[in-house]
Amino acid sequence: MEIKSVGVVGAGQMGNGIAHVMALAGYDVRLNDISKDALDSAVALIQKNLDRQVSRGKIEEGARDAAMARIQTTLDLGDIAGTDLVIEAATEREEVKHKIFEAIVPNLADHTILTSNTSSISITRLASRTDRPEKFMGFHFMNPVPVMQLVELIRGIATDQDTYQSCLGVVESLGKTAASAEDFPAFIVNRILMPMINEAVYTLYEGVGNVNSIDQSMKLGANHPMGPLELADFIGLDTCLAIMNVLHDGLADTKYRPCPLLTKYVEAGWLGRKTQRGFYDYRGETPVPTR
Ligand SMILES: CC(=O)CC(=O)SCCNC(=O)CCNC(=O)[C@H](O)C(C)(C)COP(=O)(O)OP(=O)(O)OC[C@H]1O[C@@H](n2cnc3c(N)ncnc32)[C@H](O)[C@@H]1OP(=O)(O)O
Numbered sequence: 481m482e483i484k485s486v487g488v489v490g491a492g493q494m495g496n497g498i499a500h501v502m503a504l505a506g507y508d509v510r511l512n513d514i515s516k517d518a519l520d521s522a523v524a525l526i527q528k529n530l531d532r533q534v535s536r537g538k539i540e541e542g543a544r545d546a547a548m549a550r551i552q553t554t555l556d557l558g559d560i561a562g563t564d565l566v567i568e569a570a571t572e573r574e575e576v577k578h579k580i581f582e583a584i585v586p587n588l589a590d591h592t593i594l595t596s597n598t599s600s601i602s603i604t605r606l607a608s609r610t611d612r613p614e615k616f617m618g619f620h621f622m623n624p625v626p627v628m629q630l631v632e633l634i635r636g637i638a639t640d641q642d643t644y645q646s647c648l649g650v651v652e653s654l655g656k657t658a659a660s661a662e663d664f665p666a667f668i669v670n671r672i673l674m675p676m677i678n679e680a681v682y683t684l685y686e687g688v689g690n691v692n693s694i695d696q697s698m699k700l701g702a703n704h705p706m707g708p709l710e711l712a713d714f715i716g717l718d719t720c721l722a723i724m725n726v727l728h729d730g731l732a733d734t735k736y737r738p739c740p741l742l743t744k745y746v747e748a749g750w751l752g753r754k755t756q757r758g759f760y761d762y763r764g765e766t767p768v769p770t771r
């Protein structure tokens with residue numbers, strides 16, 4: 481099926497990046513959120529990131545302006561029901577995602593493919609609560625979306641081949657690379673990455689190192705572009721904890737036990753960059769470690 485329009489639900493850090501790359505690739509984008517502020521911030525951030533791409537000579541001004549013109553925002557979920565492909569990118573909480581799919585299903589066009597950008601939650605379970613499990617997939621972008629090359633494509637138990645091929649075609653049209661993952665908790669990237677981040681938090685919790693020494697060790701000692709605590713702040717500590725809980729519950733193995741210190745940061749509302757405080761405090765000129 482040819483996909484021309486894309487509906488994105490959730491205008492947070494992933495939703496804005498998804499809208500950005502889709503519009504740049506020529507898709508008509510409708511971006512939805514429950515918060516007008518989130519929609520306004522997303523549009524401002526997309527403009528800023530496109531401007532930066534222009535100033536670095538990556539894209540032409542005309543391409544930037546055409547991309548911006550292709551993005552419409554809406555607070556009404558019904559407005560995205562007629563698009564060819566819906567990508568849900570709201571908060572990583574299963575009940576939030578179920579509610580979104582339940583609300584959108586009655587208005588959906590017959591041909592619309594439903595997908596979720598979830599980092600960890602069962603695609604089969606999300607699909608089973610819709611009217612179209614065969615047209616449902618995991619469409620998992622990496623953060624920051626405009627920069628990262630990979631998209632994980634996750635088939636639920638009922639996903640049909642046409643749906644997979646259509647999604648694969650979209651990934652290729654973005655100039656990105658798809659990796660196929662089976663539908664088990666946290667798929668491939670987060671099954672490997674998140675236990676490492678959780679272990680870094682345990683390393684901090686047990687006093688083996690402090691925030692600086694842990695991040696510096698992994699940057700200079702393992703050539704990671706960001707230290708694991710800096711990366712956790714970048715992803716969002718609420719999202720990291722949610723993924724660890726899905727791994728812990730879904731695989732029933734104590735090796736996935738979320739670190740109590742990670743839980744404490746989330747309970748404090750210190751969610752990382754998006755709330756200006758996490759393992760680092762971002763309120764000043766340069767980030768300052770909080771431990
Ligand atoms: C949780 C999940 O479910 C799955 C996940 O996403 S896991 C997280 C996966 N992501 C990572 O691991 C990211 C690790 N970090 C990195 O790769 C790098 O630090 C980084 C690409 C984010 C920044 O790289 P850097 O060299 O420090 O910074 P910088 O030189 O400023 O930026 C590199 C490029 O990224 C762009 N960029 C950086 N941050 C950006 C952002 N938030 N949005 C858009 N573009 C961004 C810059 O514009 C620049 O683009 P050009 O090369 O076109 O000029």
Ligand SMILES: NC(=O)C1=CN([C@@H]2O[C@H](COP(=O)(O)OP(=O)(O)OC[C@H]3O[C@@H](n4cnc5c(N)ncnc54)[C@H](OP(=O)(O)O)[C@@H]3O)[C@@H](O)[C@H]2O)C=CC1
Pocket residue numbers: 489490491492493494495512513514515518568569570571572573576580597598599600620621622623714715716719754
């Ligand atoms: N952060 C990351 O590095 C990555 C995250 N993901 C996944 O992407 C999804 C989004 O994550 P991320 O962008 O980081 O999260 P954010 O917290 O940045 O954004 C989530 C957005 O969804 C909004 N939202 C919440 N409920 C609804 C709803 N019912 N309808 C519409 N919008 C809603 C939130 O609004 P409000 O703030 O008002 O609640 C917020 O604007 C998650 O499933 C996450 O696991 C995937 C890859 C990487």
